[in-house]
Amino acid sequence: MSNFKIIKDKELDCNFVDFTNVDFKLESGYLLNNYRLAYKTFGTLNQNKTNAILICHALTGDQYVTGKNPITGRDGWWSRMVGPNKPIDTNKFFVICSNVLGGCAGSTGPKDKKDSNENIYGGEFPSITIKDIVDAQAKLLDALKIDQLFSVVGGSMGAMQALQWSIDFPNRIKSIIHIAGALKHSAQNIAFHEVGRQAIMNDSNWHKGNYSEEKTVPERGLSVARMIAHITYLSEDAMHRKFGRKLQSRDIISFGFDADFQIESYLRYQGRSFVERFDANSYLYLTRAMDYFDHSESYRKTLEFVNDSNNHINYLIISFTSDWLFPTRENKEIVKILNNLSKNVSFLEIETDKGHDSFLLDEPELDKVTKGFLESNYRKTNE
């Protein structure tokens, strides 16, 4: 490790680590010379550096895992889970959360300058993978002088990162909590992502990704992409319970294309508000990274190959009954392989009708098992 600088940003209430002249080789072969990661930490690193937890965010998340998010003015995306006396207790643990490489909340991504000539990457940003995202996180840990993580925790795309950590850096972690993920992105999931990408790329404001130069924003395409994705995050039951066929502020139907039904105005709102906080190109690159994720053939062999170096890892795999994006059966594929190889794996399927988004919502069982897993492992470590 070399050539990095840590900068505190008061306005954005986070830190940046700037890497310069590092020749960071991406999985595609592309060499990233300079890049930065935006991150936040919560709690205190203990003297032996044994209490660090890395939280990996999902597709549209960011480093503001808890506390106030200064960009949106809202609570962090996992404030329910992370904080003093919360399931991931920042009185005990030192929590790190960084915006992923390719993201748009401060880490280097397509909306950033490619070089000192003020040129924006746009559509020329290199393709990135989950492996690249995790590699960049490992380099952040180097910069923070943390050799080993007590745990890596993440849901959805965050679960993909947690799994990738256990594959690429088994010696640098003691446990993972993998929530609502899979060994691979399924054909149906790729299909939903692809339609979202087509909505963005078909927006006449997209300009092959170089909308920044054209001073436009492919808002409408990004909004449609978000609406599609949002349907997949909810279960049909949750949608029915929340909205049913209830009409929106009208007693009778309009016989037109206004939002007659509550579900319509809800989705339109989701689309509109997403556009304010997310970059369309980041959406393209990160959905692609998820689509490329595939350890279905290699996982077992990889584990066998590095057998000795992962025996110490405690794995917790969690799924939700109503999640149709990363269903229980896909999470269980991981459990099955780990069990077959006699690894230390716990599995829990949580009964809920809230769909894939359950990991972000009020699920007391998720809180309880997360807290229990972390604290019992921590006790064992310090005995």
Added chain:
Amino acid sequence: MSNFKIIKDKELDCNFVDFTNVDFKLESGYLLNNYRLAYKTFGTLNQNKTNAILICHALTGDQYVTGKNPITGRDGWWSRMVGPNKPIDTNKFFVICSNVLGGCAGSTGPKDKKDSNENIYGGEFPSITIKDIVDAQAKLLDALKIDQLFSVVGGSMGAMQALQWSIDFPNRIKSIIHIAGALKHSAQNIAFHEVGRQAIMNDSNWHKGNYSEEKTVPERGLSVARMIAHITYLSEDAMHRKFGRKLQSRDIISFGFDADFQIESYLRYQGRSFVERFDANSYLYLTRAMDYFDHSESYRKTLEFVNDSNNHINYLIISFTSDWLFPTRENKEIVKILNNLSKNVSFLEIETDKGHDSFLLDEPELDKVTKGFLESNYRKTNE
């Protein structure tokens, strides 16, 4: 009935019935003065006019149910099912299929002229409902001087029409075959339709529906809408079986936004080819008609109210195990009500992994039960 004229069109290989000065009142209250329906017939009407079957097409179907479709150059959409010696046997039955009101294969819809001043309806086409579609079909039957249908058959949006026939014109039908439908369009189904509509209406070529005046076509929005819908027509298992994560004409991934996976290029193709044959405004109006469909509260009461007039109807309700758009449980709601009221109802759930589209695909059990139901009823009628 009055003021109609039947025209044979050789080039389009179908008939038109033109209604003029008819003040056809739509459910919205709008008065349609002049309109036309495009239709085709197959087989021969018997002397007593007891062998007529109306086939109702789904969202993107047309009157070309069997034989060659002169517009696409392909076989009709249900050639497998309809024809001489096929399950719906045109040696025995007189089959009628008309393009729905609001459609774009010849019947009056948004792409047609509003008046003699050559103005195109576009976004000013009146909102239509499934009830309106069925009303227009009933007027076509009047023009054809057919009092009673031996059966009304349809899948998906066609099933909605079949059910509507049994509610609005119980005395004009002897049976219905209702395949993969529901009493109502669910919140999730409305959500998918709404995202498709947003994709179209967000296309800068849409021009509030008046793209014809602007000499543009909202191709990209329509293509995205079709892609979204297409995912919902397939089951996840069928998609996995067909495509899995197989790469498209490449050995390695491209690290870009080309169609790397077969499912991507398949969806892109579906989107592109749909644009050639379908009108974007028709898509808006017909998806809206489906969303408005809701007999969930009223069906039981309606049946009780007209109890005597529907006791003679034979109902066949069919669902598919892997259909997540109109799942078995929604079809069963109809069966339950009919059973509670001691109607003549048969129900079959067909085991298949092909999803909602099963009714259009090679499903021998569907063929068998359709043929059996029609022929046994026909024998009884003529005994």
